[in-house]
Amino acid sequence: MTKSLFLEDSYQKEAAAKVVSVKDGKFVVLDQTIFYAKGGGQPHDTGKIIRGSEVFTVVFVGKFEGEISHEVDCAGLQPGDVVHCVLDWERRYRMMRSHTAAHVLAALLNKGTGALITGNQLEVDHVRFDFNLETFDKALLETYLAKANALFSTDVPVKWYELPREEALKIPGVVKMAAAFPPDLPSLRIVEIVSVDMQADGGTHVRNLKEIGKVELHKTENKGKNNRRIYFRLV
Numbered sequence: 001m002t003k004s005l006f007l008e009d010s011y012q013k014e015a016a017a018k019v020v021s022v023k024d025g026k027f028v029v030l031d032q033t034i035f036y037a038k039g040g041g042q043p044h045d046t047g048k049i050i051r052g053s054e055v056f057t058v059v060f061v062g063k064f065e066g067e068i069s070h071e072v073d074c075a076g077l078q079p080g081d082v083v084h085c086v087l088d089w090e091r092r093y094r095m096m097r098s099h100t101a102a103h104v105l106a107a108l109l110n111k112g113t114g115a116l117i118t119g120n121q122l123e124v125d126h127v128r129f130d131f132n133l134e135t136f137d138k139a140l141l142e143t144y145l146a147k148a149n150a151l152f153s154t155d156v157p158v159k160w161y162e163l164p165r166e167e168a169l170k171i172p173g174v175v176k177m178a179a180a181f182p183p184d185l186p187s188l189r190i191v192e193i194v195s196v197d198m199q200a201d202g203g204t205h206v207r208n209l210k211e212i213g214k215v216e217l218h219k220t221e222n223k224g225k226n227n228r229r230i231y232f233r234l235v
């Protein structure tokens with residue numbers, strides 16, 4: 001099983017690794033990785049796998065049969081190769097900022113209106129957000145964005161840690177997307193935005209809300225009677 005370095009340190013930009021297996025020339029499994037695999041509403045990372053003077057560009061990272069597979073742009077890597085991995089940090093850091101912003105907005109909306117988040121998808125330039133709310137008021141949404149932005153200018157730490165499953169499930173609202181968790185996990189990874197939100201989550205986040213900067217509403221859509229969709233982005 002590949003060691004997921006990003007779960008402990010989302011700020012690690014480079015790492016050594018060893019190639020464990022290669023499928024069809026271009027699908028590479030490493031013994032440890034800094035690359036996030038697409039999933040949980042967060043896109044995959046991109047970057048480079050370097051062997052000596054040769055550079056293999058990582059174009060996609062997915063999880064297949066429990067293994068993190070890195071798709072590279074050209075064949076050549078072999079099992080046993082010692083490589084150096086480098087993240088496209090600019091892309092990842094935007095994901096960390098917008099992902100953490102999404103937690104804050106979801107928590108504020110839920111606390112203030114009782115709305116439940118039914119889906120969210122991070123993209124490189126925006127975040128899409130679906131929630132249940134009967135009355136849809138753009139001015140009201142703007143007040144929540146303003147509240148979120150106010151929090152982003154204060155010093156609020158973000159922590160992540162493992163908790164035994166039983167203990168984790170006692171935290172109110174900790175599993176916001178219940179279907180995302182296989183029932184046999186003995187422990188859950190908790191992402192805690194101190195005094196704002198706690199949830200079980202395998203994504204990458206910033207360590208302090210101050211790093212987010214500011215977000216703005218991009219557009220809104222009605223998707224059925226109670227289903228609202230908003231798009232927001234980092235300013």
Ligand SMILES: [Zn+2]
Nearest residue numbers: 099191201203
């Ligand atoms: Zn998250």
